[in-house]
Amino acid sequence: MSKKLKIGILGGGGILGAHAPGYTRLTDICEVIVAETDVSRHDSIRKLLGDEVEIVGDYTEVLANKDVDAVDIILPHHLHVTAAIAAAEAGKHVLTEKVMARNVYECDQMIEACSKAGVSLTVCHDRRYNTDWQALKHIVDSGELGEILFWKLEHNQNVVFPEKSWVRYKDKLGGGAIMSCLTHQIDSLRWYGGEIDSVTSMSKVEESRMEGESIGAIIARMQSGALALLSINWYTQSHQAPDGLWYEFNHVTGTKGEAYFMSGKGTYVKIHDSQSKLFEYDMKGEGGFVKVEPQDDLTGHQRCIDEWVKSLRGEAANIVTSGTDSRKTVEVAEAAYRSEESGMVVKLPIAPLPWR
Ligand SMILES: NC(=O)c1ccc[n+]([C@@H]2O[C@H](COP(=O)([O-])OP(=O)(O)OC[C@H]3O[C@@H](n4cnc5c(N)ncnc54)[C@H](O)[C@@H]3O)[C@@H](O)[C@H]2O)c1
Structure with missing residues (x-):
């Protein structure tokens, strides 16, 4: 061309x-x-x-x-x-x-x-195009972690928008922090671990910040049988303080090993018996986790x-990240809202309903 x-x-x-x-x-x-x-x-x-x-x-x-x-x-x-x-x-x-x-x-x-x-x-x-997040996908896809049992994905930010900002209004944001931003974690979870079977969710609104929830948690059962815990906290300064925690954290536990990505730190893997075809281990290292070096510095x-x-x-x-695939990420967030409304576990798929 x-x-x-x-x-x-x-x-x-x-x-x-x-x-x-x-x-x-x-x-x-x-x-x-x-x-x-x-x-x-x-x-x-x-x-x-x-x-x-x-x-x-x-x-x-x-x-x-x-x-x-x-x-x-x-x-x-x-x-x-x-x-x-x-x-x-x-x-x-x-x-x-x-x-x-x-x-x-x-x-x-x-x-x-x-x-x-x-x-x-x-x-x-x-996130699906980020080299550190791709490294975690590569580890999971290698099969070296064994059967995946548990996923934990977190998103932490201090989100304060001016009074007139669209982010403050449910109608403009599509809800709160879960739909707006925990969808990063939902989307990555689906990419890493396959589709989600059912969800249950609770959230917390802090009206001084926005109409929708600032804090939310989802427990999901994956079609694979694994369990997942996803949380968003838009009311924390954890990653901003010099001695603070992290912005985003993805952790996967398998029967043969574990791996995680942490913002500011990178992606790490640990195979419990250190018998790996893919990764070289120095088991003298504390905890036996080995860093997977990023491929390049593209965002x-x-x-x-x-x-x-x-x-x-x-x-x-x-x-x-086609439209048809990403629709399923929105579906999980919407199912989480329906779970909170009904107090029930919501099984996917859900029936589409117009915005109200
Ligand atoms: N991937 C990420 O980490 C990430 C982070 C922040 C935001 N986002 C996404 O980016 C998108 C935009 O968010 P943002 O933070 O840039 O919001 P923003 O409010 O800073 O920017 C939106 C802009 O759209 C303009 N706009 C509104 N109506 C318009 C129209 N009719 N014609 C032309 N311009 C118009 C506004 O004036 C505003 O400048 C959202 O989907 C948000 O979720 C993604």
């Missing part, structure tokens, strides 16, 4: 800081145009993408541009469904940030619109954008 791709980035807020470095390294094969209604953000967009970058207001201006081949949706969650459908109808391929949409009903509308228009639908679940967002651009150019691409 010789012609440069033209990508419309819909939204120029906080997460553009992670997407922009994905595009600035690909300027020989693609150019971008950004839609951002808040003009006070235009300077920071120029800082990230260069002074010459084309910036317009409402995203519909980008969709009306015939030269745009594809769009990268980084808008508030309640706009993902409308923007994705409009983009598909305008013949643009779609990449959307997580979370795909507020519920499975909206995900289905997006999938149907893209399928009808013959355009691709990909979700930027960046998850950069690799996701790399693979997506390859796919748009018709090249072989490793897309591991």
Whole structure:
């Protein structure tokens, strides 16, 4: 493909800081145009993408541009469904940030619109493209941990948004921290350990922060039989304090070994009898855990954008977050909310219901 791709980035807020470095390294094969209604953000967009970058207001201006081949949706969650459908109808391929949409009903509308228009639908679940998270997947897939018994995935952040921010409103966020951000952990769990059979969940709202829950926990039974515990705590400063804990933590226990990823530390594995074909062990090390060195220093967002651009150019691409797959992540979060409402364990699949 010789012609440069033209990508419309819909939204120029906080997460553009992670997407922009994905595009600035690909300027020989693609150019971008950004839609951002808040003009006070235009300077920071120029800082990230260069002074010459084309910036317009409402995203519909980008969709009306015939030269745009594809769009990268980084808008508030309640706009993902409308923007994705409009983009598909305008013949643009779609990449959307997580979370795909507020519920499975909206995900289905997006999938149907893209399928009808013959355009691709990909979700930027960046953890699946992050080298340390991929290392953990590689360990699990090797089979060296034996039968997987237990997963523990945690997400810790101190989330305080200004009063008018969309994040504070259930209707715009699609709920609270579980739908917004524990979906990183749900998505990774499904990728690592296969599909989820059933969930039970509880959460805690702290009204000074937001309408939806700031804290939540899900217990899941995997189809494999393993158990999983996922938690989100948006009311902690654990990873910010110099002597604090962690931002994200994924731990897997198998009959023959264990492995974990911890933010700021990397990915580690321990095979209990140290008989490994894949990993070299120095069992004198404390606890016998061995670090798996990262392959490269690309961020998850950069690799996701790399693979997506390859796919748009018709090249072989490793897309591991299609719309149909990511829908199942939203389904688990929605099932968690239904579990809390009913006080019951909820078995998947669930019936789609319109947003209310
Ligand atoms: N992967 C991650 O770790 C991660 C982290 C943060 C956010 N995100 C995701 O990124 C997405 C955006 O989040 P954010 O933090 O950047 O939010 P944000 O509020 O900072 O940015 C959203 C931007 O969209 C703009 N916008 C709203 N309506 C528009 C319209 N009609 N046309 C053009 N622009 C419009 C807003 O003015 C705002 O600048 C969400 O899906 C969020 O979950 C992902």
